[in-house]
Amino acid sequence: MKTISKIVILFIMIILSDNGCKNAPSSEPASKDDFNYFVEQFEDIRILKYNLPAFESLTPGQKEYIYYLSEAALAGRDILWDQNFRYNLLIRKTLEAIIESYSGDRKSEEYKAFLVYAKRVFFANGIHHHYSSDKFNPGFSKEYLVSLLNGSDLSKLPGDLGQRVDKFALFLTQILFNDDLYAKKVEQREGTDMVAGSASNFYELVTQKEVEEFYASKADPKDPRPVSLGLNSKVIKVNGKVTEDVYKSDGRYGSAIDTIVKWLGKAASVAETEMQKKEIALLIEYYTTGDLRKWDEYNVAWAGNTGSMVDYINGFIENYEDPLGMKATWEAIVNYTDLEASKRTAIITSNAQWFEDNSPIQPQYRKEKVTGVAAKVINIAMLGGDCYPASPLGINLPNADWIRKEVGSKSVTLANISNAYDKASQGNGFLEEFAFNAEEVARVKEFRTISDALHTDLHECVGHASGKLADGTDPNALKNYASPLEEARADLFALYYMTDNKMKDLGLFPDMKAGEVAYDDYLRNGLLTQIVRIKPGKDIEQAHMRCRSMISHWAYEKGKAENVIEMVTRDGKTYVKINDYQKLRTLFGQLLKEIQRIKSEGDFEAGKKLIEDYGVKIDQKLHAEVLDRYAKLNLAPYTGFINPILVPVYNTDGKITDVTVEYTDDYLGQMMYYGKNYSFLPVKN
Ligand code: ZN
Numbered sequence: 001m002k003t004i005s006k007i008v009i010l011f012i013m014i015i016l017s018d019n020g021c022k023n024a025p026s027s028e029p030a031s032k033d034d035f036n037y038f039v040e041q042f043e044d045i046r047i048l049k050y051n052l053p054a055f056e057s058l059t060p061g062q063k064e065y066i067y068y069l070s071e072a073a074l075a076g077r078d079i080l081w082d083q084n085f086r087y088n089l090l091i092r093k094t095l096e097a098i099i100e101s102y103s104g105d106r107k108s109e110e111y112k113a114f115l116v117y118a119k120r121v122f123f124a125n126g127i128h129h130h131y132s133s134d135k136f137n138p139g140f141s142k143e144y145l146v147s148l149l150n151g152s153d154l155s156k157l158p159g160d161l162g163q164r165v166d167k168f169a170l171f172l173t174q175i176l177f178n179d180d181l182y183a184k185k186v187e188q189r190e191g192t193d194m195v196a197g198s199a200s201n202f203y204e205l206v207t208q209k210e211v212e213e214f215y216a217s218k219a220d221p222k223d224p225r226p227v228s229l230g231l232n233s234k235v236i237k238v239n240g241k242v243t244e245d246v247y248k249s250d251g252r253y254g255s256a257i258d259t260i261v262k263w264l265g266k267a268a269s270v271a272e273t274e275m276q277k278k279e280i281a282l283l284i285e286y287y288t289t290g291d292l293r294k295w296d297e298y299n300v301a302w303a304g305n306t307g308s309m310v311d312y313i314n315g316f317i318e319n320y321e322d323p324l325g326m327k328a329t330w331e332a333i334v335n336y337t338d339l340e341a342s343k344r345t346a347i348i349t350s351n352a353q354w355f356e357d358n359s360p361i362q363p364q365y366r367k368e369k370v371t372g373v374a375a376k377v378i379n380i381a382m383l384g385g386d387c388y389p390a391s392p393l394g395i396n397l398p399n400a401d402w403i404r405k406e407v408g409s410k411s412v413t414l415a416n417i418s419n420a421y422d423k424a425s426q427g428n429g430f431l432e433e434f435a436f437n438a439e440e441v442a443r444v445k446e447f448r449t450i451s452d453a454l455h456t457d458l459h460e461c462v463g464h465a466s467g468k469l470a471d472g473t474d475p476n477a478l479k480n481y482a483s484p485l486e487e488a489r490a491d492l493f494a495l496y497y498m499t500d501n502k503m504k505d506l507g508l509f510p511d512m513k514a515g516e517v518a519y520d521d522y523l524r525n526g527l528l529t530q531i532v533r534i535k536p537g538k539d540i541e542q543a544h545m546r547c548r549s550m551i552s553h554w555a556y557e558k559g560k561a562e563n564v565i566e567m568v569t570r571d572g573k574t575y576v577k578i579n580d581y582q583k584l585r586t587l588f589g590q591l592l593k594e595i596q597r598i599k600s601e602g603d604f605e606a607g608k609k610l611i612e613d614y615g616v617k618i619d620q621k622l623h624a625e626v627l628d629r630y631a632k633l634n635l636a637p638y639t640g641f642i643n644p645i646l647v648p649v650y651n652t653d654g655k656i657t658d659v660t661v662e663y664t665d666d667y668l669g670q671m672m673y674y675g676k677n678y679s680f681l682p683v684k685n
Helices: 006-011 060-075 077-084 088-101 109-124 142-150 163-177 208-218 252-269 274-289 293-303 340-351 351-356 401-406 415-425 430-434 438-463 480-498 501-505 514-527 528-534 541-556 581-601 606-613 619-632 667-677
Strands: 038-042 043-048 233-238 241-246 311-316 329-337 376-385 394-397 412-415 565-570 574-577 637-640 645-648 657-662
Touching: 043 109, 043 415, 060 311, 060 376, 060 645, 077 088, 077 252, 077 329, 077 376, 088 142, 088 163, 088 438, 088 667, 109 142, 109 351, 109 541, 109 667, 142 163, 163 501, 208 241, 241 514, 252 274, 274 293, 274 311, 293 394, 293 401, 311 394, 329 430, 340 351, 340 376, 340 438, 351 438, 351 667, 376 415, 394 415, 401 480, 412 415, 412 501, 415 438, 415 637, 430 514, 430 619, 438 480, 438 514, 480 501, 480 514, 480 541, 480 581, 514 528, 514 541, 514 574, 514 581, 528 619, 541 565, 541 581, 581 606
Parallel strands: 043 637, 376 412
Antiparallel strands: 038 043, 233 241, 311 329, 329 376, 394 412, 565 574, 645 657
């Protein structure tokens, strides 16, 4: 699963310092401070690019390995397009042909509207919105579409479509403009036939009932290690009989799968370890046969391989786009370990006992022996399939429950992607709008990257790992309040140490101001800005948000007598001002002590009261003000990324000796390039 939900991705740009559990920002590459992360914005989309920190310091072998895996990550692009909707590939080829050859006026408003539409379709890997799943409104007229088709060279389209423009135009206008046709990619309303109502291409000529009966007959409820039934196939009817068209070499999507397999084979030949070679061989066997037992066998091998510098994801993995939650879309990423960030987490982890022994909780609830958890921080080298261009921020796989239980899972945070979000959001006006003054803006800009990273490290590596239960306490005693309280415990542990001299002694801080920035960001978010996610009149429900609201409002109220935190109103706008950082730290320590007690003793009532009193309700007047200020910033809620270009360097024998990285700002250009060079499925008309 993608551990950062699409909702969080959607808002991560808004809540700049919103580090959920699995969202570690990156260490900053020293020489790349002037990297230009922002590329362009259209409709509700913002396009960024990410960089590859310390890629040069990988060995030539590792780079070659990454290169082959990256080609495999791009090779399956067409599969996703076809899975999203049966006519997506034909429509994409048509858009590409128009962009390439249209001979009419390219400066007109209608052509500009067409280009925006095309960019949105490229972003969504199809004609439905990647998040809402609604079919796009083209933004230009049917008549204009016809004139675009007439003014373009359509000779490369399949069959004789190029010669029958009138007929083709009629067909295309029906699909793009008829609101009743293919309106939603994924229909999940109860009481409807979700299979018939979804435009996604996992089922054909079958009803939801037929599909459910088909898989019910195949399931073996007694199998302790069940396969992921239906994961890699389309359900169709042959001679009136319901059957599966399996994704495999000589089956559905075979020509794209064979190309993926070709590159995986090259990757295996230069893999870092024997273990990886065996693992890739299993993946190839699965792709070749479509055998879901092989897929599980591969995943067991992949999950067990945690030590390597280079890693990847490649397969039919997430089932969000199937209304019945079985069929997986194709996705891929290639990544390498962020050594700088991993050094940082190693320092914190190796001092875990010191943090535990000095924590402000009651001594009887401290752990005598605490081992920190090393969270793996990675950098993405290539995004593909359903991870491109909209990327997750954290990934936790494999998905099969029995493998997670027996072997475990790999959990990673995507450092360079998070960093691009952070950096691109600087200067979008959000911080300037909500920070108390210019001095705070400057301080946050200077120290936020390191401050965010350390907060996340402390939260993940020692915060969650600290403390213990009293003898006999039911670990499930806190029930529905367990999750926000546990997040609060980890957050407070981090906040408490953020302004401790130990951080400087360990060489983790360039300046103690970095710790103060953590407080600025946390309270501004908890008291003010995080509620831009919430619709007027609604309560806070999400666990991380409840945690932040609770900590911030509790600290505000408890510090009121000494004016520790001030809510300042200026020109009708509310700001948060911290007057005393050390007193605030003491308050964080007190709350940590209380929440540890609540957890250790299983004090449900006290935990419930904290969350309900401070974490749930929103001041309606303040909410309206914040929403209004946010709306005026006109920020795009969805973000996606342009990939870097990996260029192999060959010697005279044709062997790869190095791989260099190039970056491009041309979003449309990359889409056209991929359309030309990574299209491996035939298009039927
Ligand atoms: Zn957490």
